Amino acid sequence: xxxxLSTRPVIAGNAEGYILASKTALSFWxxxxxxxxxxxxxxxxxCGTSIAGRVLFIPTTRGxxxxxxxxxxxxxxxxxxxxxVTLCVEQILATGAILARALYRRTVPVFLASEEVxxxxxxxxxxxxxxxxxxxxxxxxE
Amino acid sequence: xxxxQYELDMLAGRSGEGAAMAMRVxxxxxxxxxxxxxxxxxRAHIDGCAYTCVWDAGIEFVEKLSACGARxxxxxxxxxxxxxxxxxxxxxxxxxxxxxxxxxxxxxLQMGCxxxxxxxxxxxxxxxxxxxxxxxxxxxxxxxxxxxxxxRTERYGDLVDVCCAVAGRVPECGLHIKxxxxxxxxxxxxxxxxxDLADPMDFAAxxxxxxxxxxxxxxxxxxxxxxVAAASxxxxxxxxxxxxxxxxxxxxxxxxxxxxxxxxxxxNAPARIVTVTPAVLDGVRDELTCAQEGAIDLVVLGxxxxxxxxxxxxxxxxxxxxxxxxxxxxxxxxxLTETLARRSGVAQALESLGVKLLTDGCINNFPVTAWGFxxxxxxxxxxxxxxxxxxxxxxxxxxxxxxxxxxxxxxWAK
Numbered sequence: 001x002x003x004x005l006s007t008r009p010v011i012a013g014n015a016e017g018y019i020l021a022s023k024t025a026l027s028f029w030x031x032x033x034x035x036x037x038x039x040x041x042x043x044x045x046x047c048g049t050s051i052a053g054r055v056l057f058i059p060t061t062r063g064x065x066x067x068x069x070x071x072x073x074x075x076x077x078x079x080x081x082x083x084x085v086t087l088c089v090e091q092i093l094a095t096g097a098i099l100a101r102a103l104y105r106r107t108v109p110v111f112l113a114s115e116e117v118x119x120x121x122x123x124x125x126x127x128x129x130x131x132x133x134x135x136x137x138x139x140x141x142e
Numbered sequence: 143x144x145x146x147q148y149e150l151d152m153l154a155g156r157s158g159e160g161a162a163m164a165m166r167v168x169x170x171x172x173x174x175x176x177x178x179x180x181x182x183x184x185r186a187h188i189d190g191c192a193y194t195c196v197w198d199a200g201i202e203f204v205e206k207l208s209a210c211g212a213r214x215x216x217x218x219x220x221x222x223x224x225x226x227x228x229x230x231x232x233x234x235x236x237x238x239x240x241x242x243x244x245x246x247x248x249x250x251l252q253m254g255c256x257x258x259x260x261x262x263x264x265x266x267x268x269x270x271x272x273x274x275x276x277x278x279x280x281x282x283x284x285x286x287x288x289x290x291x292x293x294r295t296e297r298y299g300d301l302v303d304v305c306c307a308v309a310g311r312v313p314e315c316g317l318h319i320k321x322x323x324x325x326x327x328x329x330x331x332x333x334x335x336x337x338d339l340a341d342p343m344d345f346a347a348x349x350x351x352x353x354x355x356x357x358x359x360x361x362x363x364x365x366x367x368x369x370v371a372a373a374s375x376x377x378x379x380x381x382x383x384x385x386x387x388x389x390x391x392x393x394x395x396x397x398x399x400x401x402x403x404x405x406x407x408x409x410n411a412p413a414r415i416v417t418v419t420p421a422v423l424d425g426v427r428d429e430l431t432c433a434q435e436g437a438i439d440l441v442v443l444g445x446x447x448x449x450x451x452x453x454x455x456x457x458x459x460x461x462x463x464x465x466x467x468x469x470x471x472x473x474x475x476x477x478l479t480e481t482l483a484r485r486s487g488v489a490q491a492l493e494s495l496g497v498k499l500l501t502d503g504c505i506n507n508f509p510v511t512a513w514g515f516x517x518x519x520x521x522x523x524x525x526x527x528x529x530x531x532x533x534x535x536x537x538x539x540x541x542x543x544x545x546x547x548x549x550x551x552x553x554w555a556k
Contacts, residue, residue: 073197
């Protein structure tokens, strides 16, 4: 069953993909290997999983100033997530997405969700997002 | 955002496509963070100078800006790189990384940046003054500029810093605004004496604690009431920006926006109070040491980059004794300090005792796997935090004197 939810587009774009969700903040620098898209932070529950092409649900990002360039490098290498759905947009994540749009004319769309929408989406199988912020989620098969 | 005619012209490409690209990035960021206008800046410090931090996308971004005619419009110093520019082979830096870094260096130089290649620009040239708006990146430098110099900068992400330098503008938001600089968490020193905060390494331990405990708040340290050396504030800045995201701290009686506790909090009450005892600081020193007592492979000082005085101090501590056979002893610094030390003979004297000066770079910015280091001694809280992940080695976090002793003996003990 498909359900429509609403989010606020922060970095606008259309995207779809399988959902990958965590309740833990992620540092891109030191936390993600940009050329494989793998999470390598041993303290993170997504460690060993690739975020490439997924609709990534993370509450926020944290860590080094260089996190922005890791996301940019992932856009270049085609290993970036299809979209990021988050509870809080901080400077480093936004910077990466804005730089990618300026340099490569493509980016990782970023959507700000309420806690309820974040929770519902985190439990779903796949999502399709449009630039007005509408998110269609496909629920897990029973 | 409301733009001036000059800013609108830049955005429209009248200063070239490169400047327009930089302005587009800054407008996007400013809108996102609720800025209504730009502020002119007087200085920039550009972080993304290490290939191993910005990768190929970073090179492509800087090369594109440069090729599109972008030039910096304010004095813009460059951060530490992924190599020692003259001696990279001696430090066994892989040729591919050296070559990629060289491309990045060339693109920045073409834009008119200052080839300082240092993470401690405040020690080197043209330090900003109190109240000036600047665009600095590199977490330790951001923290030092805001906290110790009282200049105003956000914690800019890599590549945004160079956009600011080209535009000569920053969006008016965050720490550029006085009311956002008020302290909110109080760290109260309790029973902490000169013996507990003697070496810069002790201030690094204090900084490390503050970074971990602060979260998104601005810390205020009170209860010291003595002068604090610049080297100690530098160590505190670097460590608190590594263990956390501290971009501004106040220390009552020691930093310029904190003549009193009331001034540091801008009249507000602390949201939280953390008591710091000597035992708490001992705990931090232990936490940052993950190595077992015994043999040491590398002693590394100069994180952030060492000053001339630091080199003199190490020379004095060695007092003619040679570095133990099989131990590497590296001091990271910038080329200006290295030049001064060579003029006076301090550099040659250190080298004759087995010390190597690593200029322009940092071991956190290039792989040291070729050396096979298993145990590293350092007096830096920032190095102690990052080195295990970046180099694979275990770390002993020691005072400067104990680092020198470890280098001479080839081993360390608590």
